[in-house]
């Protein structure tokens with residue numbers, strides 16, 4: 050363990066944290082990598098990020114460098130970068146901490162990504178509720194303009210002819226706007242309704258033009274990778290233990306819930322949940338027993354009581370019967386947590402946040418919430434439990450019934466909680482009505 054985040058300029062101790070200004074960031078070596086990048090050809094920069102096998106930090110874990118190669122060749126018209134700083138996933142607060150204290154690490158990542166991918170306009174999309182962070186990021190963008198990073202003179206005070214403009218765009222507070230195509234609609238000034246894919250944004254994204262969408266943490270990793278090299282990045286993290294793509298690098302993991310020191314920690318991928326809780330988050334609150342954890346944002350589902358040693362990498366989905374690593378921000382539950390109430394609370398979130406385009410998501414979310422309220426109040430039956438699982442299993446991209454993954458999140462959250470804490474749900478059903486042994490179908494996919 051170190052006293053500071055390994056790579057970012059954010060002290061681990063809360064009392065030492067402050068927002069780094071442009072000058073602070075430059076004093077800490079900031080923007081040197083942008084300068085170095087401009088001496089390389091854009092394709093070389095893409096190649097470094099590709100060979101580092103940096104996987105997206107927004108939830109899906111898609112390889113960043115590979116995504117960048119999907120862009121067509123420039124045709125002289127605008128091409129966009131959309132920076133995803135929506136972070137409305139309950140229990141997730143890593144991106145907020147990043148922009149709170151180190152906004153220029155993201156801005157430098159934006160400038161390098163735009164140069165590498167030949168994108169001339171960046172929209173920094175931020176969650177609507179974040180008043181303080183909007184001011185911080187706007188100020189950082191202004192500083193970047195004042196110091197010649199962005200603007201018509203060309204990147205880095207005209208070190209290249211290629212110029213980039215950057216604009217902060219604030220959302221209106223809908224979770225769905227974090228989904229990349231809903232984000233595009235929102236930036237276009239429309240209602241945040243996800244688009245059917247294909248076409249994929251790299252080909253036809255914002256205003257129908259080639260667009261890359263990346264999470265803020267993904268972009269903040271780019272300057273480090275370009276500066277220190279792909280091998281340095283790959284010296285952190287781990288190989289896949291199931292023959293899949295590796296989980297390299299450092300990752301911001303936020304821990305909340307029943308721990309002594311809830312916070313965001315930068316750790317190598319592959320750390321166990323137990324180590325994250327005990328060695329970083331101060332251990333279980335009041336010395337109580339671990340009962341389970343939301344894996345990484347509610348949409349990933351839960352790790353059960355026997356999964357405290359789960360390895361936090363991109364293999365987590367198939368290995369531990371959750372959807373995936375998601376945002377890698379676990380919420381920890383102690384032995385006294387009522388898992389029926391947890392499920393009901395999560396279902397309420399999805400009921401409120403469904404955008405309403407797809408019937409299985411819109412109607413299913415409402416059904417799930419009502420059924421869980423009934424079971425929680427002791428008025429439910431085994432038939433309700435069966436119906437709950439049936440409805441949940443039918444919702445999402447994986448069963449092929451919805452446009453976006455919001456509904457898969459609802460599906461996985463409900464099914465994993467019921468499967469892993471079945472006895473608690475049955476105990477709430479009316480005794481005379483308990484019969485049968487229904488279970489949710491086994492989870493077979495880990496795709497977000």
Ligand SMILES: Cc1cc2nc3c(=O)[nH]c(=O)nc-3n(C[C@H](O)[C@H](O)[C@H](O)COP(=O)(O)O)c2cc1C
Pocket residue numbers: 104105106107108109110111113133134135136137138224225226227228229230262263264265267268453454455
């Ligand atoms: C319902 C929903 C909400 C999402 N919210 C976010 C979000 O707040 N931030 C984010 O970076 N990605 C979010 N994503 C994932 C994005 O669609 C997309 O995969 C990501 O921004 C790509 O960036 P990355 O490759 O750098 O991870 C969400 C996905 C879904 C389905």
Ligand code: SF4
Pocket residue numbers: 225242243402403404405406407408410411451452453454455456
């Ligand atoms: S799955 Fe739900 S949130 Fe996503 S597009 Fe369909 S209705 Fe909207």
